[in-house]
Amino acid sequence: MKFPFAQQPEPAGATERARSWRWLVPVLLVLLFLAVLIWLPWQARQMEANERQEQLIADTLWVEQTLRFELARSEEALASLGSDLVSRPPSPQVLKARFQQMFNNGHELVRIVWYGPDGAVLANHGLDAPAALPAPTRLAADVAGATRRGRYSEAYGATSATSGMIDYYLPLYAGGRLAGSLVATYSLQVLLDETVPWWFAQDNALTLLDRNERAVARRAAGGPGRGVYTHQRELDLPGALVVLSTNSVKRAPQLLPNLLVGSVIVLALGLVLSLGSLWRHISRTLAAERALRQQMAFRTAMENSLVTGLRARDLEGRVTYVNRAFCEIVGLPAEEVVGKKPPMPYWAPEVMLDYEERFRGVLSGNITPQFETVFQRPDGVRVPVLVYEAPLVDADGRQTGWMSSIQDITDRKRAEELNRQQQEKLETSARLATMGEMSSMLAHELNQPLAAISSYTAGALNVLERTGQSGEPVNSGMLRHALEQARQQAQRAGQIIRSVHEFVKKREPRREPVSIRSVVEGVRALVELQARQAGATLRVELPPQLPPVLADRVMLEQVLLNLTRNAIEAMVDTPVAQRVLRVAAAHADGMVTVSVIDRGHGIAPEVAAGLFSPFYSTKAEGMGMGLSICRTAIEFHGGTLTHAANPDGGTVFSFALPAQAADGALG
Numbered sequence: 001m002k003f004p005f006a007q008q009p010e011p012a013g014a015t016e017r018a019r020s021w022r023w024l025v026p027v028l029l030v031l032l033f034l035a036v037l038i039w040l041p042w043q044a045r046q047m048e049a050n051e052r053q054e055q056l057i058a059d060t061l062w063v064e065q066t067l068r069f070e071l072a073r074s075e076e077a078l079a080s081l082g083s084d085l086v087s088r089p090p091s092p093q094v095l096k097a098r099f100q101q102m103f104n105n106g107h108e109l110v111r112i113v114w115y116g117p118d119g120a121v122l123a124n125h126g127l128d129a130p131a132a133l134p135a136p137t138r139l140a141a142d143v144a145g146a147t148r149r150g151r152y153s154e155a156y157g158a159t160s161a162t163s164g165m166i167d168y169y170l171p172l173y174a175g176g177r178l179a180g181s182l183v184a185t186y187s188l189q190v191l192l193d194e195t196v197p198w199w200f201a202q203d204n205a206l207t208l209l210d211r212n213e214r215a216v217a218r219r220a221a222g223g224p225g226r227g228v229y230t231h232q233r234e235l236d237l238p239g240a241l242v243v244l245s246t247n248s249v250k251r252a253p254q255l256l257p258n259l260l261v262g263s264v265i266v267l268a269l270g271l272v273l274s275l276g277s278l279w280r281h282i283s284r285t286l287a288a289e290r291a292l293r294q295q296m297a298f299r300t301a302m303e304n305s306l307v308t309g310l311r312a313r314d315l316e317g318r319v320t321y322v323n324r325a326f327c328e329i330v331g332l333p334a335e336e337v338v339g340k341k342p343p344m345p346y347w348a349p350e351v352m353l354d355y356e357e358r359f360r361g362v363l364s365g366n367i368t369p370q371f372e373t374v375f376q377r378p379d380g381v382r383v384p385v386l387v388y389e390a391p392l393v394d395a396d397g398r399q400t401g402w403m404s405s406i407q408d409i410t411d412r413k414r415a416e417e418l419n420r421q422q423q424e425k426l427e428t429s430a431r432l433a434t435m436g437e438m439s440s441m442l443a444h445e446l447n448q449p450l451a452a453i454s455s456y457t458a459g460a461l462n463v464l465e466r467t468g469q470s471g472e473p474v475n476s477g478m479l480r481h482a483l484e485q486a487r488q489q490a491q492r493a494g495q496i497i498r499s500v501h502e503f504v505k506k507r508e509p510r511r512e513p514v515s516i517r518s519v520v521e522g523v524r525a526l527v528e529l530q531a532r533q534a535g536a537t538l539r540v541e542l543p544p545q546l547p548p549v550l551a552d553r554v555m556l557e558q559v560l561l562n563l564t565r566n567a568i569e570a571m572v573d574t575p576v577a578q579r580v581l582r583v584a585a586a587h588a589d590g591m592v593t594v595s596v597i598d599r600g601h602g603i604a605p606e607v608a609a610g611l612f613s614p615f616y617s618t619k620a621e622g623m624g625m626g627l628s629i630c631r632t633a634i635e636f637h638g639g640t641l642t643h644a645a646n647p648d649g650g651t652v653f654s655f656a657l658p659a660q661a662a663d664g665a666l667g
């Protein structure tokens with residue numbers, strides 16, 4: 001059967017596994033994405049740092065070169081001055097001018113002293129010549145003497161407040177002999193201040209360090225260095241170890257204020273959050289789906305186990321759903337029914353008009369909530385069905401169609417038919433039995449009119465004979481009287497036979513509103529006949545307003561006949577004066593009760609036990625069927641048959657039937 005929800009549910013383990021796999025890939029991708037998101041800015045920061053570091057190194061190199069170049073220039077100028085001093089000593093004015101020129105070329109130069117070969121000061125420019133060479137310069141002088149080359153001293157004279165100096169000791173030789181020396185003193189601070197360009201100083205704190213890594217000069221125009229980007233470079237000075245240390249004032253590239261990083265973080269957070277909520281939503285949906293699937297499986301199993309057919313139709317009458325039982329009832333697969341509009345393949349031609357009429361009702365929104373009809377299977381077999389219809393309402397309370405449940409009532413119909421036939425047979429035989437019981441009474445009853453007819457006609461013949469012999473004219477008055485009497489008696493006999501025939505003739509049981517009065521009247525003649533023969537009197541006591549009952553008239557007549565006959569038979573030993581048979585009726589609590597009251601011998605307890613059993617009789621010629629038939633008939637009409645002792649002696653048999661809520665009492 002095609003049904004949107006009726007798929008086989010997957011086994012739970014497989015679903016579980018499939019679900020975890022389904023999640024694995026997106027989760028991995030998202031993690032990867034997040035990792036990339038985090039890595040990218042970190043990488044960018046790293047690159048930026050590297051770039052800055054490299055830039056600093058290049059700049060530091062360049063500054064070192066500049067410093068070195070400045071000093072080298074000064075060395076050359078000193079060397080040239082030195083050779084001039086040895087070969088042809090200039091006049092003091094010229095010397096002074098040359099000294100001054102050197103000072104102008106490089107402001108870091110704070111002093112030049114020209115010493116003679118004996119160490120006496122020959123000339124001096126700038127600061128005063130020191131009383132004795134400082135210890136680092138003496139050391140440099142010793143080495144320079146040995147190597148015969150100019151040499152720098154270590155930096156000296158630096159304190160925490162003042163910067164240091166450095167000396168350049170140049171020995172002078174004439175003809176291979178020491179002819180004196182030139183000692184230039186440089187202020188390292190001025191060297192830094194003058195040589196390093198301002199833009200570099202702005203970005204970097206510069207420090208010159210001596211061999212012991214003590215700072216001997218500093219420049220920090222843009223504030224102290226942050227220690228993030230640093231570089232150290234040795235100035236390549238013969239004899240001295242001076243290190244140029246640069247320390248950038250720039251901070252490490254910051255991560256957070258970065259717009260890129262910010263948006264990446266926001267995006268990542270948003271992604272994680274929305275992923276989380278998506279996950280929650282999907283889990284909820286999955287749980288709901290699982291619950292739904294379980295319910296559907298349950299429902300499908302339930303529908304398939306039903307023996308009642310189910311059919312849903314939309315408002316246009318198109319079949320939208322049928323269950324298995326429906327398919328079995330109509331003998332068609334669901335595919336041939338679902339989606340179809342009337343006329344349906346299971347409509348039987350002989351009831352087509354009925355279907356169409358009812359379908360028009362469905363379209364106009366008027367349904368018959370319950371009706372019986374016939375469906376036809378493809379092989380032509382008719383299936384009687386009972387259909388219940390109800391509106392189909394969706395979750396919003398809107399009607400979307402009709403739901404019908406269909407019961408195959410073939411078996412019930414068959415049972416009903418069988419029951420009806422049996423009932424009919426039973427009734428016929430019961431009537432025949434009653435008549436059999438009454439046969440002697442009837443014979444006796446018929447005998448009377450027949451004997452009377454016989455004697456009247458004999459009398460008439462006598463009259464005719466006598467007048468024939470005497471030649472007297474016929475006494476037409478006498479003759480007429482005799483014949484009239486004979487005719488009446490013949491009519492009476494005919495009446496008796498007709499009433500018997502009427503009672504016995506085969507007929508269909510038929511329920512209709514029946515008044516008790518008419519029932520009593522119907523059997524009155526027969527009852528009175530029997531009563532008269534038994535010497536009893538019949539009294540009928542019916543209230544004027546008595547509602548009718550829904551019943552088969554002849555069956556009620558038979559009941560009444562049986563009860564009255566039993567009553568009459570029970571009174572054979574009763575004194576004639578008390579042989580009264582009463583038929584009374586009453587209406588109370590929606591029931592009409594009819595009582596047959598006698599003053600007979602009553603019912604002993606041991607008799608009472610078997611009273612209603614078939615073939616139970618205390619009479620020599622009784623068949624014992626009377627009360628059994630009566631009870632069946634009364635119960636068939638939804639009533640009860642009971643008996644009780646009559647307080648005046650005798651028995652009261654009563655049957656009660658539901659009164660018909662009639663518009664007018666039939667009396």
Ligand SMILES: Nc1ncnc2c1ncn2[C@@H]1O[C@H](COP(=O)(O)OP(=O)(O)O)[C@@H](O)[C@H]1O
Binds near residue numbers: 601602603622628651
């Ligand atoms: N009105 C009555 N008074 C006393 N006994 C009765 C009365 N009606 C029925 N009975 C008892 O119930 C028995 C069964 O009655 P019934 O079924 O009509 O069979 P039958 O009349 O053939 O005996 C009778 O034999 C009789 O003993």
Ligand SMILES: [Mg+2]
Binds near residue numbers: 562565626627
């Ligand atoms: Mg009887």
